[in-house]
Structures are given as structure tokens and as C-alpha cells.
Amino acid sequence: MTGSSLDSEITRSDKYSILLPTYNERENLPIIIWLIINYLDGSGIDYEVVIIDDGSPDGTLDVAKQLQKIYGSYRIVLRPREKKLGLGTAYIHGIKHATGNYIIIMDADLSHHPKFIPQFIEKQKSKDYDIVTGTRYVGGGGVYGWDFKRKLISRGANFITQLLLRPGVSDLTGSFRLYKKDVLQKLVDSCVSKGYVFQMEMIIRGRQLNFTIGEVPITFVDRVYGESKLGGSEIVQFVKALLYLFATT
Template identity: 55%
Template structure:
């Protein structure tokens, strides 16, 4: 049975975020068209909720002019708000987070895609759940209709908790891509039993030291990376909560998932089962 959680009203998000700073790490590659939209939405979300924020753009030498756009955004919002921290080439998602972490000055870190598939409107819900249950990690889920803290993190019986918030979902994918994603999560949860409904999602809120710890011991790359991050977090005893989100396929650019990545994912699941 799904549980519904009682949450503070939106107007309380200011109090919940008081004293905290939120650093967003945005890995980019050929995101010239998407970057202005996502930065505007992030700035609007943070400012409307009176939250302290910064965005670290980790660009992997995009040939489409992404870095020039990032520089213009830094001039517009302030170079203390939008920080371009480029790299020499396309070096992978995990190392992009490691690189971005070097420049974070917030005590919480948000990781998300820059392609507009993750909407910043869900960030206040992440912050509310983190505050309410003192969580180490809050992850967005496309596959649950209920907000779920870790069982040991819940401060009151789940049956007494209610919230009026929409269910998660995926938009813009064909049936094949949806089946692959659902199947990947079903396989991982069946084998690993981590209690998280969306292990391959990449929209998350971390305590800064927690992210640094987990990423230092994570070894996987590609499609397996986000799953291993949650598996490592569970094995290290960190508390994890989930917030339902709507995922929309990217507006500009291409999103590809190769057969090789699917095979690698399957190997990664059983590798984690054997080693964690």
C-alpha cells in the first residue's frame, strides 16, 4: 500500500532552507539551447523560495558554444551564482561530479540533467523531505506516487502522514525505452533489495560530505553509475528518501541508450550484488 506523507505547505520552504546553501552541479555537453532555460528556472525556483544557491556548470569542451552561453549567464546572474568550470574533453558523468565538487560552497548539492528533463519545481519538495526526516539523500523517482523516507528516518508513523502531491511519470519516451528503464529498475531492486523505486534516475539532493564520501568509493561508469551510488549509500548506512517527479525527454539534442550499455548494466547489477 502506498503511503502519503504530511508535509509543510509551500510557504514553509523558506524556513526549511534557512541557513543552508544549495549547489547545483550541471554536467553539460552540447547544451547551448537548453542551458539558458534550465538556469532561468533554477534561479526562479531558488529566489522565489528565498534559498541561497549557486550553479556549477561542468562543460566537457562542447563544440556548440555551450561555454560561451555559460559565460553570458554568469554575467547576467553574477559569477558567484553561475560558475563555469570546464574540462578538456568528454570524461564521463562521475568525474564531472568529482570536478564540480571541488567548487561547491553549499552544504547541500543537487545533481540533475541540464537538458530540461528534470524540472527545478521539484527541488523545494526535495528540501522539505530532507528537512522533515533529516535525510542524507533525496532522490527523484519516476516510478512511485508516494513520498518515501527511509524507514529508520521517519519521525512519525507513515500511516499518519499525508501530502497532496502528484505521482511521478515519464513523458516523451517510446514504449521500448520505457520498458528498458522499468526492467532495469525491477532487475536491480529484485537482486539488490535497496528499497528505492528509481535507481537509474539522476535528479538528487545530497549532503555535501555524503556525496563526497559515496563518490569516492563508486567505481561504475555509464548507466550503472547512479545505481551504484544508491547501493553504496545503503551499504554505508545513509538515509535515503524519494520524491515523485515527472521526467520529460530532452527538448533539444539527442538521448541515446546503446545495447552495450544495457548489457553493462546487467553485469553491474550482479557485480554489486556480489561485492556490496
């Protein structure tokens, strides 16, 4: 679908709120914001970027304030919190302040490229999907910048989740998605996870509630600046959540 035909698919009432949870992303934030604006401005897409900073000690919020001055408060919306409270609650917080009828969630560390956002919107419009999720594992999707060990862990985690949970999507652990706002609110209300497994549970609950899900192949790039927030505790949390979802779904 070309840019002009995408324009014709988007109604005047459609607005997309891009939620960007941040924690120690002062180097990445200006780049990801520039990329979002570069790919969406002039596309006919009405959007806002909601930055939810969790009390980053590196000055991320100060950078966000400067970006708001540059691009305008109508485009960059700041909804910070005092401390790190978890990814799931960051999205809950962001939804409360989002003015769009569609919500896009993505990482601020440059692992998700904004060039895929128009493809997500195109996919959603094609069959009025409730959810569109990015996939690294089919149709030209991929991962760049990971060593063999991390790729093996990711593939293994995805294989196990497919085997146990049968989610109906090829990439259950991804976190680059588009939701209808009311659908996302229903999913948030039904989820119990608040950490990194929040994304995984969202798809499982979506399947339970019979929401329609489309997929868009994406390339995932490991972060350029800063350290990965995935550690041993997150892996343990993932295993516990997987077993919980297997037992309750």
C-alpha cells in the same frame, strides 16, 4: 509545506550547490538555468549552479559564459573540463568546487524540472535525510515523451535492479537527487563506476553505509533539443555494472 514554512526550515548556513554536467546542451542550458532561477529566486533558498562542461564542440561553454554575465558569477559558476571524461568524474569535479553544504544533481537537458527542488529540500528537512532521490515509479511520478520500447527497457532495468540488489528505493536508475555534501563525498570515494551506472551504485553504497534515503515523486520528460546520450555501449555498461554490484554487495 508552504514557501514561508520552508523558509523557516532552512537555516542561514544552508547553501545548495546544483551541479549541471553538460555536453552539447547549448539549446537546453539557457532554458534550464532560467527555470532554476525562476523557481528558486525569492524562495529563501541560497544556491549556486555549477556548470561542468566537458569540452562541448557545439559552443555550450560560450552560452554558459553569457549566462554567467546575465545572472552573475555568484549564481552561475563555471568549472569546465577540456574533454568528455564521464558523468561520475564530472560530479567529482563539481563537488571540489561546490561551496554549498548540500549538493543537488540533475540533468541539463530539461528532463528534470527545477520545480521539484523545493520539494526535495522539504523532504530532506522533514527527517534530516542524508539523500533524497526523485522517483518516476511511485506516488504520481511518471515519464513523458518516451516510446513504448524505451519505457519497457526502463521498467525492465528497474525491475531487475530491484530483484537483484534490493536497494530500498523505487527508482534506482534515476539521477535527480539531493545529498548532504559530506555524504556525497563519502559515496564518491566508495564508488568504482564512473559512467551512467554511477548513479545506481551511489544508492547501493548509500544503503551499505546506512545512510537514510527519502524519495520525492517526479515527472521525467524526454529531452526536447539534442540527441539522447544513451546508446548500446551504455546498456552494455549497465548490465556489467549490475552484475558487478550484485556480486560485491
